[in-house]
Amino acid sequence: MSHIPTQRRNEISIGTLSGRTGLAVSAIRYYETQGLVAPERNAGGQRRFLRSDxxxxxxxxxxxxxxxxxxxxxxxxxxxxxxxxxxxxDWTDISHDFRVELDAQIAALTRLRDKLDGCIGCGCLSLDRCALYNPDDAAGEKGAGPRYLLGDEVVKSDG
Amino acid sequence: MSHIPTQRRNEISIGTLSGRTGLAVSAIRYYETQGLVAPERNAGGQRRFLRSDxxxxxxxxxxxxxxxxxxxxxxxxxxxxxxxxxxxxDWTDISHDFRVELDAQIAALTRLRDKLDGCIGCGCLSLDRCALYNPDDAAGEKGAGPRYLLGDEVVKSDG
DNA sequence: ATAATTCCTAAACCTAACTTTAGCTCAAGT
DNA sequence: ACTTGAGCTAAAGTTAGGTTTAGGAATTAT
Known part of the structure; x- marks a missing residue:
């Protein structure tokens, strides 16, 4: 029992991981509950993550x-x-998948915007004939709880 | 006190409004608490909305x-x-404002996607040099609670 | 007149994505 | 040895955008 180091070469503590990613420690713990990381534990019960985490x-x-x-x-x-x-x-592969979904989302949003253009033209903006009313575009219903398509703030290039 | 109609020509009940918009009655009441509509009340305390609502x-x-x-x-x-x-x-005017913000959001998302392309190329996808890491794009911090940029599902043209 | 709707409020519940707090334990530095 | 900092768990709190429930009151239909 002399000097077995608590934090070995390839193992990092939650604090170190927090420092390297910028995530809050509480967020990392939450991500574990959500199955996004699965750290081991050391003898004292503390989480030991891999560098690849x-x-x-x-x-x-x-x-x-x-x-x-x-x-x-x-x-x-x-x-x-x-x-x-x-x-x-491996990372490139799954990033590519995201790229595909992202393209679809951008396209959907663009279609919706173009419909808005049409409605600015006709001034209807509300009733049954309006193209914006067809609910086949944008986020659909998925049970209770909130649904979002876009955030609440326009991106600023600079303050 | 003969026939003063409860629901006059230009006033509609919450149920009627629900039927015309497709919104749940509970949602309309919630919108009132959020200051999105401000109906009057009749003698019995029931909400009376305008047709323009x-x-x-x-x-x-x-x-x-x-x-x-x-x-x-x-x-x-x-x-x-x-x-x-x-x-x-009036409606056309404010729709036009949305159109401008929408364009900005689409552009921001497209920029972000293009950065992802660059990262697919270089395979870095994580550390300090990565363009995706510069937090000057997309949703920023705004106190506690969740922040979103895009929804959780890609738009489907058809089921 | 009475039954069936519709409407009312207040409070609790829901999801997502976390943070905060309380009360302890572990590990590191001196 | 001992103090401090880092970590641990469990539970409650937060925001957005609502829904659900409970228990009445007002309207409408017959």
Whole structure:
């Protein structure tokens, strides 16, 4: 029992992971409950993450920027190889999937905007004939709770 | 006290408004608490809306499809004339404002997507050099609670 | 006149994505 | 050895956008 280090080469603490990703410690714990990371525990019961979890959580953050839910992100992460540290190629693969969904979302939003243009022209903006009323575009119903398509703030290039 | 009608020509009940807009009665009441409509009350304490509230709530629904929050929608509605029923031109004006914000959002999303392309190319996808890491794009921090950019589902053209 | 709707309020519940708080334990530095 | 900082869990709180429930009151239909 001399000096077995608590934090070995390839294992990092939650605080270190927080520092490297910019995520709050509480957020990382929450992500664990959501199945987005699965750290081991050391003898004292503290979480020990892999270095590759830095990249994993970074991916989560980026996907969130794109508006994907944690559920969807968990699904996509499930396509990474289990018993091997993911390679750059693995990450490229799943990023490509996101790219496809993202294109679809941009297209949907653009279609909706174009319909708005039509409605600005005709001034109807409300009743049954209005193209904006056909509910086949944009977010659909999915049980209780809120549904969003876009955030609440326009992006600013600079303050 | 013979026949003073409870629901006069230009006044409609919450149920009628619900039927005309497709909104749930509970949603309309909620919108009232959020300052999106301000119905009067009849002698019995029941809400009496104006016919023009049909269009008003329709506008709310459309703006929500575009992803605007109720707060933002309330702001925009505040720019309608107070003591006069809004004309088609009034609606066109505020729709045009939305159009501008919408364009900005589409552009921001497209920029973000293009950065993802760059990252697919380089395979970095995580660390400090990554363009996706610069937090100057997409939704920023705004206190506690969730922040979203895009919804959780890709639009489907058909089931 | 009475039954069936519709409407009312207040409070609780729901989801997503977290944060905060309370009360302890573990690990690190001196 | 001991103090401090970091970590732990469980539970409650937060925001947005509503829905659900409970228990009455007003309207409408017959």
């Amino acid at each position: 830095i990249r994993r959580l970074s991916f989560v953050m980026i996907a969130q920027k794109f508006g994907f839910t944690l559920d969807r992100i968990r699904e996509v992460l499930g396509r990474l190889p289990e018993k091997r540290t993911p390679t750059a190629a | 049909i269009r008003r709530l329709s506008f709310v629904m459309i703006a929500q499809k575009f992803g605007f929050t109720l707060d933002r929608i309330r702001e925009v509605l505040g720019r309608l004339p107070e003591k006069r029923t809004p004309t088609a031109a």
